[in-house]
Amino acid sequence: xxxxxxxxxxxxxxxxxxxxxxxxxxxxxxxxxxxxxxxxxxxxxxxxxxxxxxxxxxxxxxxxxxxxxxxxxxxxxxxxxxxxxxxxxxxxxxxxxxxxxxxxxxxxxxxxxxxxxxxxxxxxxxxxxxxxxxxxxxxxxxxxxxxxxxxxxxxxxxxxxxxxxxxxxxxxxxxxxxxxxxxxxxxxxxxxxxxxxxxxxxxxxxxxxxxxxxxxxxxxxxxxxxxxxxxxxxxxxxxxxxxxxxxxxxxxxxxxxxxxxxxxxxxxxxxxxxxxxxxxxxxxxxxxxxxxxxxxxxxxxxxxxxxxxxxxxxxxxxxxxxxxxxxxxxxxxxxxxxxxxxxxxxxxxxxxxxxxxxxxxxxxx
Numbered sequence: 001x002x003x004x005x006x007x008x009x010x011x012x013x014x015x016x017x018x019x020x021x022x023x024x025x026x027x028x029x030x031x032x033x034x035x036x037x038x039x040x041x042x043x044x045x046x047x048x049x050x051x052x053x054x055x056x057x058x059x060x061x062x063x064x065x066x067x068x069x070x071x072x073x074x075x076x077x078x079x080x081x082x083x084x085x086x087x088x089x090x091x092x093x094x095x096x097x098x099x100x101x102x103x104x105x106x107x108x109x110x111x112x113x114x115x116x117x118x119x120x121x122x123x124x125x126x127x128x129x130x131x132x133x134x135x136x137x138x139x140x141x142x143x144x145x146x147x148x149x150x151x152x153x154x155x156x157x158x159x160x161x162x163x164x165x166x167x168x169x170x171x172x173x174x175x176x177x178x179x180x181x182x183x184x185x186x187x188x189x190x191x192x193x194x195x196x197x198x199x200x201x202x203x204x205x206x207x208x209x210x211x212x213x214x215x216x217x218x219x220x221x222x223x224x225x226x227x228x229x230x231x232x233x234x235x236x237x238x239x240x241x242x243x244x245x246x247x248x249x250x251x252x253x254x255x256x257x258x259x260x261x262x263x264x265x266x267x268x269x270x271x272x273x274x275x276x277x278x279x280x281x282x283x284x285x286x287x288x289x290x291x292x293x294x295x296x297x298x299x300x301x302x303x304x305x306x307x308x309x310x311x312x313x314x315x316x317x318x319x320x321x322x323x324x325x326x327x328x329x330x331x332x333x334x335x336x337x338x339x340x341x342x343x344x345x346x347x348x349x350x351x352x353x354x355x356x357x358x359x360x361x362x363x364x365x
Contacts, residue, residue, distance in 0.1 A: 060134040062127035062340045065172060068098060068165040074130055075101050082137045085152070091160055092242025095201045096179045098165040100242050105133050106156035112359045113158045113255040114352070115243065118207045118308065119198045119227075120167025121334050125258040125325060128344050129161040132352050151356040158250065163239050166201035170194060171334070188225040196332040198227035200237055205229055207257075209240040212314045213271070213305030230306055247312065253359035254282065254319040256351075257308045260335070262324035263291070263347070269298040272313040278365070279319045282358040289354050290347045292323065319362065323351070 203224025
Protein backbone atom coordinates (compact mmCIF):
# COMPACT_ATOMS: atom_id res chain seq x y z
CA UNK A 1 0.00 0.00 0.00
CA UNK A 2 1.39 3.41 -0.94
CA UNK A 3 1.30 5.35 2.36
CA UNK A 4 2.26 8.70 0.81
CA UNK A 5 -0.78 8.68 -1.46
CA UNK A 6 -3.11 7.63 1.38
CA UNK A 7 -1.70 10.29 3.72
CA UNK A 8 -2.38 13.05 1.20
CA UNK A 9 -5.69 11.83 -0.24
CA UNK A 10 -7.75 14.29 1.80
CA UNK A 11 -5.86 17.29 0.43
CA UNK A 12 -6.42 16.08 -3.12
CA UNK A 13 -10.11 15.50 -2.69
CA UNK A 14 -10.59 18.94 -1.14
CA UNK A 15 -8.97 20.71 -4.08
CA UNK A 16 -11.26 19.12 -6.64
CA UNK A 17 -14.40 19.50 -4.52
CA UNK A 18 -13.87 23.25 -5.01
CA UNK A 19 -14.92 22.68 -8.61
CA UNK A 20 -17.53 20.09 -7.79
CA UNK A 21 -16.38 17.95 -10.68
CA UNK A 22 -13.88 15.30 -9.56
CA UNK A 23 -13.94 13.02 -6.50
CA UNK A 24 -10.34 11.99 -5.95
CA UNK A 25 -9.05 9.03 -3.99
CA UNK A 26 -5.74 7.17 -3.67
CA UNK A 27 -5.04 3.47 -3.73
CA UNK A 28 -2.16 1.01 -3.89
CA UNK A 29 -0.25 0.59 -7.15
CA UNK A 30 -1.25 -2.73 -8.74
CA UNK A 31 -1.68 -3.67 -12.40
CA UNK A 32 -4.80 -1.88 -13.72
CA UNK A 33 -7.73 -3.46 -15.49
CA UNK A 34 -8.12 -2.45 -19.14
CA UNK A 35 -10.82 0.11 -19.88
CA UNK A 36 -13.54 0.02 -22.51
CA UNK A 37 -13.73 3.77 -22.98
CA UNK A 38 -16.70 3.58 -25.30
CA UNK A 39 -18.77 2.12 -22.45
CA UNK A 40 -16.92 3.81 -19.54
CA UNK A 41 -16.68 0.46 -17.78
CA UNK A 42 -13.90 -1.72 -16.42
CA UNK A 43 -13.55 -4.93 -18.38
CA UNK A 44 -13.17 -8.23 -16.49
CA UNK A 45 -9.68 -9.70 -16.10
CA UNK A 46 -8.26 -12.77 -14.38
CA UNK A 47 -7.64 -10.67 -11.26
CA UNK A 48 -11.04 -8.96 -11.51
CA UNK A 49 -13.92 -11.27 -12.43
CA UNK A 50 -16.96 -10.02 -14.32
CA UNK A 51 -19.31 -8.26 -11.95
CA UNK A 52 -16.54 -7.09 -9.62
CA UNK A 53 -16.95 -3.56 -8.28
CA UNK A 54 -13.21 -2.95 -7.86
CA UNK A 55 -12.38 0.73 -8.41
CA UNK A 56 -9.93 1.68 -11.08
CA UNK A 57 -6.67 2.54 -9.35
CA UNK A 58 -4.34 5.51 -9.37
CA UNK A 59 -1.08 4.97 -11.27
CA UNK A 60 1.05 8.12 -10.90
CA UNK A 61 2.84 8.75 -7.60
CA UNK A 62 3.77 12.47 -7.60
CA UNK A 63 4.91 12.83 -3.98
CA UNK A 64 8.52 12.00 -4.81
CA UNK A 65 11.39 13.18 -6.99
CA UNK A 66 9.72 12.60 -10.34
CA UNK A 67 12.19 11.43 -12.97
CA UNK A 68 12.08 11.11 -16.73
CA UNK A 69 12.16 7.33 -16.40
CA UNK A 70 9.13 7.42 -14.09
CA UNK A 71 7.30 9.62 -16.56
CA UNK A 72 7.92 7.26 -19.47
CA UNK A 73 6.85 4.22 -17.45
CA UNK A 74 3.75 5.96 -16.11
CA UNK A 75 2.77 7.17 -19.58
CA UNK A 76 2.93 3.64 -20.93
CA UNK A 77 0.83 2.32 -18.03
CA UNK A 78 -1.77 5.04 -18.52
CA UNK A 79 -2.03 4.29 -22.24
CA UNK A 80 -2.48 0.58 -21.48
CA UNK A 81 -5.08 1.30 -18.80
CA UNK A 82 -7.14 3.73 -20.89
CA UNK A 83 -7.08 2.67 -24.55
CA UNK A 84 -9.16 5.02 -26.61
CA UNK A 85 -8.88 7.75 -23.98
CA UNK A 86 -5.10 8.18 -23.62
CA UNK A 87 -2.63 7.93 -26.48
CA UNK A 88 1.12 8.25 -25.95
CA UNK A 89 3.43 9.44 -28.69
CA UNK A 90 6.58 11.54 -28.99
CA UNK A 91 6.74 15.21 -29.95
CA UNK A 92 10.43 14.94 -30.84
CA UNK A 93 13.78 14.38 -29.15
CA UNK A 94 15.96 16.26 -26.70
CA UNK A 95 19.61 17.14 -27.33
CA UNK A 96 20.70 13.84 -25.78
CA UNK A 97 18.11 11.85 -27.68
CA UNK A 98 15.40 11.41 -25.07
CA UNK A 99 11.90 11.16 -26.51
CA UNK A 100 9.70 14.13 -25.61
CA UNK A 101 6.77 12.10 -24.32
CA UNK A 102 3.38 13.45 -25.40
CA UNK A 103 0.08 12.28 -23.93
CA UNK A 104 -3.21 12.93 -25.70
CA UNK A 105 -6.03 12.68 -23.17
CA UNK A 106 -9.62 12.91 -24.34
CA UNK A 107 -11.85 12.27 -27.35
CA UNK A 108 -12.92 15.77 -28.37
CA UNK A 109 -12.10 17.96 -31.35
CA UNK A 110 -11.18 21.00 -29.24
CA UNK A 111 -7.48 20.87 -28.36
CA UNK A 112 -5.65 22.32 -25.35
CA UNK A 113 -1.85 22.28 -24.94
CA UNK A 114 -0.25 21.85 -21.51
CA UNK A 115 3.54 22.07 -21.10
CA UNK A 116 5.80 21.30 -18.14
CA UNK A 117 9.47 21.57 -17.21
CA UNK A 118 10.80 24.04 -19.75
CA UNK A 119 13.18 24.70 -16.86
CA UNK A 120 15.14 21.78 -15.47
CA UNK A 121 14.78 22.51 -11.77
CA UNK A 122 10.99 22.87 -12.17
CA UNK A 123 10.29 19.18 -12.76
CA UNK A 124 7.50 19.20 -10.17
CA UNK A 125 5.42 20.60 -13.03
CA UNK A 126 5.93 17.27 -14.81
CA UNK A 127 4.56 15.44 -11.79
CA UNK A 128 1.59 17.82 -11.83
CA UNK A 129 0.75 17.15 -15.47
CA UNK A 130 1.12 13.39 -15.13
CA UNK A 131 -1.07 13.42 -12.03
CA UNK A 132 -3.60 15.46 -13.98
CA UNK A 133 -3.70 12.85 -16.74
CA UNK A 134 -4.05 10.04 -14.21
CA UNK A 135 -6.77 11.56 -12.04
CA UNK A 136 -8.88 13.00 -14.85
CA UNK A 137 -8.80 9.75 -16.83
CA UNK A 138 -9.75 7.77 -13.74
CA UNK A 139 -12.59 10.15 -12.90
CA UNK A 140 -13.87 9.99 -16.48
CA UNK A 141 -14.07 6.20 -16.44
CA UNK A 142 -15.65 6.10 -12.99
CA UNK A 143 -18.18 8.77 -13.95
CA UNK A 144 -17.25 11.03 -11.03
CA UNK A 145 -18.97 14.41 -10.89
CA UNK A 146 -20.74 16.59 -13.40
CA UNK A 147 -17.85 18.67 -14.72
CA UNK A 148 -14.17 18.32 -15.48
CA UNK A 149 -13.83 14.67 -16.39
CA UNK A 150 -16.91 14.70 -18.60
CA UNK A 151 -15.36 17.48 -20.68
CA UNK A 152 -12.98 14.90 -22.14
CA UNK A 153 -15.78 13.93 -24.52
CA UNK A 154 -15.45 17.38 -26.11
CA UNK A 155 -11.81 18.29 -25.48
CA UNK A 156 -8.46 16.59 -25.98
CA UNK A 157 -5.59 17.63 -23.73
CA UNK A 158 -2.18 17.51 -25.41
CA UNK A 159 0.18 17.10 -22.47
CA UNK A 160 3.94 17.48 -22.92
CA UNK A 161 4.98 16.99 -19.30
CA UNK A 162 8.76 17.38 -19.60
CA UNK A 163 10.03 19.70 -22.33
CA UNK A 164 13.58 19.56 -20.93
CA UNK A 165 14.34 15.95 -19.88
CA UNK A 166 18.13 16.29 -20.23
CA UNK A 167 18.14 19.24 -17.86
CA UNK A 168 15.90 17.42 -15.38
CA UNK A 169 18.30 14.47 -15.42
CA UNK A 170 21.18 16.86 -14.70
CA UNK A 171 19.37 18.50 -11.79
CA UNK A 172 18.40 15.20 -10.21
CA UNK A 173 21.59 13.22 -10.83
CA UNK A 174 24.39 15.75 -11.28
CA UNK A 175 26.64 16.59 -14.26
CA UNK A 176 28.25 13.15 -14.38
CA UNK A 177 24.87 11.79 -15.54
CA UNK A 178 25.07 13.90 -18.70
CA UNK A 179 26.25 12.40 -21.98
CA UNK A 180 29.22 14.78 -21.95
CA UNK A 181 29.96 15.65 -18.30
CA UNK A 182 33.05 17.73 -19.00
CA UNK A 183 31.21 19.94 -21.48
CA UNK A 184 28.49 20.62 -18.90
CA UNK A 185 31.05 21.33 -16.18
CA UNK A 186 32.70 23.87 -18.47
CA UNK A 187 29.55 26.00 -18.76
CA UNK A 188 29.01 29.13 -16.74
CA UNK A 189 27.27 28.56 -13.41
CA UNK A 190 24.99 31.39 -12.33
CA UNK A 191 23.85 29.53 -9.23
CA UNK A 192 25.85 27.56 -6.70
CA UNK A 193 24.66 24.02 -7.39
CA UNK A 194 23.61 21.83 -10.29
CA UNK A 195 20.34 21.21 -8.45
CA UNK A 196 19.49 24.81 -9.41
CA UNK A 197 20.19 24.31 -13.13
CA UNK A 198 17.52 25.82 -15.36
CA UNK A 199 18.74 25.48 -18.96
CA UNK A 200 18.80 22.52 -21.30
CA UNK A 201 21.93 20.40 -21.63
CA UNK A 202 23.34 22.86 -24.19
CA UNK A 203 23.22 25.60 -21.58
CA UNK A 204 20.34 27.38 -23.34
CA UNK A 205 17.31 28.61 -21.40
CA UNK A 206 14.43 27.12 -23.38
CA UNK A 207 11.95 29.77 -22.25
CA UNK A 208 14.17 32.46 -23.80
CA UNK A 209 14.33 30.71 -27.17
CA UNK A 210 11.04 31.37 -28.94
CA UNK A 211 10.89 33.73 -31.94
CA UNK A 212 8.92 36.48 -30.22
CA UNK A 213 11.01 39.63 -29.67
CA UNK A 214 14.02 37.33 -29.26
CA UNK A 215 16.43 40.04 -30.40
CA UNK A 216 15.10 42.40 -27.73
CA UNK A 217 15.22 39.85 -24.93
CA UNK A 218 17.61 40.99 -22.20
CA UNK A 219 20.27 38.62 -20.93
CA UNK A 220 23.08 38.82 -18.41
CA UNK A 221 25.14 36.08 -20.05
CA UNK A 222 26.30 35.57 -23.61
CA UNK A 223 27.69 32.04 -23.31
CA UNK A 224 26.08 28.67 -22.50
CA UNK A 225 25.12 28.86 -18.83
CA UNK A 226 23.08 27.21 -16.14
CA UNK A 227 20.31 29.73 -16.87
CA UNK A 228 19.44 32.97 -18.69
CA UNK A 229 21.37 32.29 -21.94
CA UNK A 230 19.01 32.77 -24.89
CA UNK A 231 21.27 31.12 -27.48
CA UNK A 232 22.79 32.40 -30.69
CA UNK A 233 19.43 32.67 -32.48
CA UNK A 234 15.78 31.83 -31.77
CA UNK A 235 14.58 28.23 -31.95
CA UNK A 236 18.01 26.62 -32.24
CA UNK A 237 17.20 23.96 -29.64
CA UNK A 238 15.44 20.72 -30.59
CA UNK A 239 13.11 20.90 -27.60
CA UNK A 240 11.81 24.32 -28.67
CA UNK A 241 11.55 23.17 -32.27
CA UNK A 242 9.43 20.23 -31.13
CA UNK A 243 7.02 22.48 -29.19
CA UNK A 244 6.70 24.87 -32.14
CA UNK A 245 6.08 21.99 -34.54
CA UNK A 246 3.39 20.62 -32.24
CA UNK A 247 1.64 23.99 -32.30
CA UNK A 248 1.97 24.28 -36.07
CA UNK A 249 0.38 20.86 -36.58
CA UNK A 250 -2.55 21.38 -34.20
CA UNK A 251 -5.07 24.20 -33.89
CA UNK A 252 -4.96 24.64 -30.11
CA UNK A 253 -7.75 26.69 -28.59
CA UNK A 254 -5.41 27.79 -25.82
CA UNK A 255 -2.14 26.80 -24.19
CA UNK A 256 -0.61 26.88 -20.72
CA UNK A 257 3.02 26.47 -19.73
CA UNK A 258 3.63 25.51 -16.11
CA UNK A 259 6.52 26.80 -14.03
CA UNK A 260 7.27 27.06 -10.31
CA UNK A 261 7.53 29.58 -7.51
CA UNK A 262 5.17 32.47 -7.21
CA UNK A 263 1.59 31.13 -7.38
CA UNK A 264 0.82 33.71 -10.06
CA UNK A 265 -0.60 33.77 -13.59
CA UNK A 266 1.02 35.65 -16.48
CA UNK A 267 -1.76 36.09 -19.00
CA UNK A 268 -1.05 39.04 -21.31
CA UNK A 269 1.67 41.21 -22.80
CA UNK A 270 1.55 44.57 -24.50
CA UNK A 271 2.20 43.00 -27.89
CA UNK A 272 -1.08 41.09 -28.01
CA UNK A 273 -3.23 42.33 -25.11
CA UNK A 274 -5.87 43.97 -27.29
CA UNK A 275 -5.93 41.16 -29.85
CA UNK A 276 -7.01 38.31 -27.54
CA UNK A 277 -10.30 39.24 -25.93
CA UNK A 278 -10.77 35.89 -24.18
CA UNK A 279 -7.52 36.04 -22.22
CA UNK A 280 -8.73 38.24 -19.36
CA UNK A 281 -11.83 36.24 -18.39
CA UNK A 282 -9.93 32.96 -18.63
CA UNK A 283 -7.17 34.32 -16.42
CA UNK A 284 -9.78 35.45 -13.93
CA UNK A 285 -11.29 31.95 -13.86
CA UNK A 286 -7.86 30.44 -13.22
CA UNK A 287 -7.30 32.86 -10.37
CA UNK A 288 -10.68 32.20 -8.80
CA UNK A 289 -10.18 28.43 -8.76
CA UNK A 290 -6.57 28.35 -7.61
CA UNK A 291 -6.19 31.53 -5.61
CA UNK A 292 -3.17 32.47 -7.73
CA UNK A 293 -2.64 36.18 -8.26
CA UNK A 294 -2.99 37.73 -11.71
CA UNK A 295 0.10 39.58 -12.88
CA UNK A 296 -0.09 42.93 -14.61
CA UNK A 297 0.16 43.02 -18.37
CA UNK A 298 3.81 42.58 -19.33
CA UNK A 299 4.91 45.77 -21.03
CA UNK A 300 8.58 45.41 -21.91
CA UNK A 301 9.69 43.01 -24.68
CA UNK A 302 13.13 42.89 -23.05
CA UNK A 303 11.42 41.15 -20.14
CA UNK A 304 8.62 39.13 -21.71
CA UNK A 305 10.21 38.38 -25.08
CA UNK A 306 11.12 34.87 -26.25
CA UNK A 307 8.86 33.04 -23.77
CA UNK A 308 6.60 30.24 -24.98
CA UNK A 309 3.29 31.79 -23.98
CA UNK A 310 4.27 35.14 -25.54
CA UNK A 311 5.23 33.45 -28.79
CA UNK A 312 2.01 31.39 -28.78
CA UNK A 313 -0.14 34.49 -28.31
CA UNK A 314 1.75 36.41 -30.98
CA UNK A 315 1.75 33.56 -33.49
CA UNK A 316 -1.83 32.31 -33.13
CA UNK A 317 -3.73 35.14 -31.40
CA UNK A 318 -5.08 32.60 -28.93
CA UNK A 319 -4.89 32.70 -25.12
CA UNK A 320 -1.57 31.55 -23.71
CA UNK A 321 -0.66 31.42 -20.03
CA UNK A 322 2.40 31.02 -17.86
CA UNK A 323 1.26 29.57 -14.52
CA UNK A 324 3.64 29.49 -11.56
CA UNK A 325 2.37 26.55 -9.51
CA UNK A 326 4.23 26.63 -6.21
CA UNK A 327 4.81 29.13 -3.40
CA UNK A 328 8.00 31.14 -3.16
CA UNK A 329 10.62 29.51 -0.95
CA UNK A 330 13.77 27.39 -0.81
CA UNK A 331 15.64 29.86 -3.03
CA UNK A 332 16.30 28.46 -6.49
CA UNK A 333 16.32 24.87 -5.28
CA UNK A 334 13.36 22.59 -5.99
CA UNK A 335 10.78 22.26 -3.25
CA UNK A 336 10.47 19.14 -1.12
CA UNK A 337 8.97 16.72 -3.65
CA UNK A 338 7.20 14.75 -0.91
CA UNK A 339 4.98 17.82 -0.32
CA UNK A 340 3.47 17.76 -3.83
CA UNK A 341 -0.13 17.49 -2.65
CA UNK A 342 0.28 20.38 -0.24
CA UNK A 343 2.33 22.63 -2.53
CA UNK A 344 0.64 21.98 -5.86
CA UNK A 345 -2.37 19.69 -6.06
CA UNK A 346 -4.34 21.25 -3.21
CA UNK A 347 -4.69 24.44 -5.27
CA UNK A 348 -4.16 23.39 -8.88
CA UNK A 349 -5.93 20.02 -9.04
CA UNK A 350 -8.90 21.55 -10.82
CA UNK A 351 -6.98 23.63 -13.34
CA UNK A 352 -7.41 21.28 -16.28
CA UNK A 353 -11.17 21.43 -15.84
CA UNK A 354 -11.11 25.23 -15.97
CA UNK A 355 -8.94 25.26 -19.07
CA UNK A 356 -11.12 22.73 -20.87
CA UNK A 357 -14.29 24.68 -20.13
CA UNK A 358 -12.69 27.91 -21.30
CA UNK A 359 -11.32 26.28 -24.45
CA UNK A 360 -14.84 25.23 -25.39
CA UNK A 361 -16.01 28.81 -24.91
CA UNK A 362 -13.16 30.10 -27.08
CA UNK A 363 -14.04 27.73 -29.90
CA UNK A 364 -17.74 28.57 -29.74
CA UNK A 365 -17.12 32.29 -30.21
